[in-house]
Amino acid sequence: MVYRDAHHFPAFSPRKKQIFETPMNKTDELRTARIxxxxxxxxxxxxxxxxxxxxxxxxxxxxxxxxxxxxxxADCW
Structure with a gap:
């Protein structure tokens, strides 16, 4: 299958927009304290x-x- 533009990629399809609109879980700075x-x-x-x-x-x-x-x-050379 040949993809000619972004609309042909399933991940970028306008019908699959809900994939990009799901909220992300916070994974940054979970084990760090503020200084x-x-x-x-x-x-x-x-x-x-x-x-x-x-x-x-x-x-x-x-x-x-x-x-x-x-x-x-010196021993290595």
């Missing part, structure tokens, strides 16, 4: 200051990850 405002990065840093020990730990962890990923990448 009124987010804190700025400055406020976040003020609320949770980074100590010298934490900064050293993060830096050391990043270096270990970088060494590990660089070594693995």
């Amino acid at each position: 009124e405002s987010l804190v700025t990065p400055a406020e976040l840093a003020q609320r949770h200051p980074v100590t010298a020990d934490v900064a050293a730990h993060v830096s050391a962890s990043r270096r270990r990850i970088e060494k590990s990923s660089t070594a693995k990448t």
Whole structure:
């Protein structure tokens, strides 16, 4: 069967208009809560200051990850 225009498609037929007029069920945002405002990065840093020990730990962890990923990448090539 060859469809020449939209009127030949059953889903777009004017006789089937009731398909498009049925109300949709709400499926968006069923499991989310409304957040009124987010804190700025400055406020976040003020609320949770980074100590010298934490900064050293993060830096050391990043270096270990970088060494590990660089070594693995070199082995692959």
